[in-house]
Amino acid sequence: MIDFHAHLDLYPDPQATARECVARDLYVLSVTTTPSAWAGTAALAKGAPRIRTALGLHPQIAHERRGELPLFERLLPQVRYVGEVGLDGGPEYRRHWSDQEQVFSRVLELCARAGGRILTIHSRRAATHVLDALETRPGAGTAILHWFSGTQKELSRAVDLGCWFSIGPAMLVGDKGRALVTKMPHDRVLTESDGPFAQVDGRAAWPWDVDQAVGTLAQIWSEPVDAVRSRLLENLRRLTKELPANS
Ligand code: MN
Numbered sequence: 001m002i003d004f005h006a007h008l009d010l011y012p013d014p015q016a017t018a019r020e021c022v023a024r025d026l027y028v029l030s031v032t033t034t035p036s037a038w039a040g041t042a043a044l045a046k047g048a049p050r051i052r053t054a055l056g057l058h059p060q061i062a063h064e065r066r067g068e069l070p071l072f073e074r075l076l077p078q079v080r081y082v083g084e085v086g087l088d089g090g091p092e093y094r095r096h097w098s099d100q101e102q103v104f105s106r107v108l109e110l111c112a113r114a115g116g117r118i119l120t121i122h123s124r125r126a127a128t129h130v131l132d133a134l135e136t137r138p139g140a141g142t143a144i145l146h147w148f149s150g151t152q153k154e155l156s157r158a159v160d161l162g163c164w165f166s167i168g169p170a171m172l173v174g175d176k177g178r179a180l181v182t183k184m185p186h187d188r189v190l191t192e193s194d195g196p197f198a199q200v201d202g203r204a205a206w207p208w209d210v211d212q213a214v215g216t217l218a219q220i221w222s223e224p225v226d227a228v229r230s231r232l233l234e235n236l237r238r239l240t241k242e243l244p245a246n247s
Contacts (some may be wrong), residue, residue, distance in 0.1 A: 001214065001229070002027045002236055003207040004166040005083070005120050005146045005192035008051070009041040017207070018044040021051060024208050027236060029192075031084045031120055033058035035071040038079075054081035059088040059122055062103040063096035069106055076114050082107065083120030084146070087129050104133055108140040116141035118239065120166065127154040134161055142239060146192055147171050148180060155180055159188075164239065166192035169200050169212040181220055189217070190235055 001024070008030040011017040021028050028051045032041050038055050045051035055075050057065055076082075085107045087100050111117045121143050123130040127150030134143050144164040148155065149171070158165075165184045168191065171177040181189075191213045195205035200212065214232070218225045 001025075001208065001210050002191050002232055003193045003195075003210045004029045004144065004190040004236075005031055005168075005194050006207045007031060007033070007084075007194070007196060008044055008207075009037055011196050011204075014041075014044055018048060018051060021207050022048045026050065026207055026210075027233075028052070028207055029054055029081055029083070029120060032056040033061060033084060034065050035068040035075055036065075038075055052081055053079070054083040054120060055079045056082065056084040056120075057103055057107060058084050059086050059100045059104065059126075060093055063099035066099055066103050069103065072107065073110055076110055076117075080118060081120070082111055082117045082141070083144075084122050085119060086122030087126035087133070088122060089125035089129065101129075101133075104130075105137075108133060108137040111141050112137050112139035115139075118142050118144065120144050120146050122146060124149060127151070127158070131157050131161060131163075134163070144190065144239075147194055147198070149177070150180075152180070152183065155183055159183075159185060164188040164190065164235075166190045167213055167217075168192045168194050168198055169205065169209055169216070170194065170198040172213055172216040178216075178220060181217070186221060186231060187235060187238070189232070190239070191217075191232060 008014050031054045032038050042053040045053050144166050146166045191210040193205040193207045193209050198205040200209045218228045
């Protein structure tokens with residue numbers, strides 16, 4: 001199983017959560033919300049080769065943490081994965097829009113300059129702006145739109161731009177999310193939990209709750225669960241081969 005977007009460092013007991021991921025043989029992309037959280041979060045993955053740590057600067061706190069961009073730049077050569085980054089167009093974050101745009105644009109510029117990275121991207125109520133930014137800087141790497149919630153039109157544009165998608169159980173609860181998933185290319189889909197932020201059955205999602213998303217994908221794609229599992233693993237392998245294994 002694959003959880004390509006989890007906030008391991010934000011669980012009440014991050015070590016225990018990481019150990020449980022290892023015990024369950026889960027592939028995890030452990031994302032961070034600030035560059036200063038990267039070192040401590042990466043330490044959770046020590047001795048756990050299936051857990052990779054992404055360097056992030058979350059759009060919802062871009063205005064408070066933009067001063068950490070130099071640290072982001074210093075750490076970037078050590079990482080292959082970047083996230084959580086992106087833009088949030090929700091009303092509560094709109095007044096910090098220019099900070100968000102500057103941070104995201106700088107992140108993409110740095111990634112392009114570094115030869116490209118695998119990025120897990122937040123695009124809540126901002127899909128068009130995120131796609132505009134990605135289009136401007138194609139060298140930034142491979143973009144995985146996490147929990148995509150844009151329109152069908154934005155989705156086809158994202159597909160045309162080469163984006164991937166990570167989808168979790170929370171996204172698959174409603175008709176809108178399911179309708180979007182139907183249009184995503186099967187070879188560019190991964191699963192995610194977005195735990196502990198996302199909810200599953202009225203509680204914080206665990207990384208291994210991605211299993212529920214695998215079951216729903218099997219229904220949507222009319223494929224056996226095992227076939228879906230193999231396809232997702234094959235996708236992960238292909239994704240991680242697209243960039244040189246420099247770190
Ligand atoms: Mn997240």
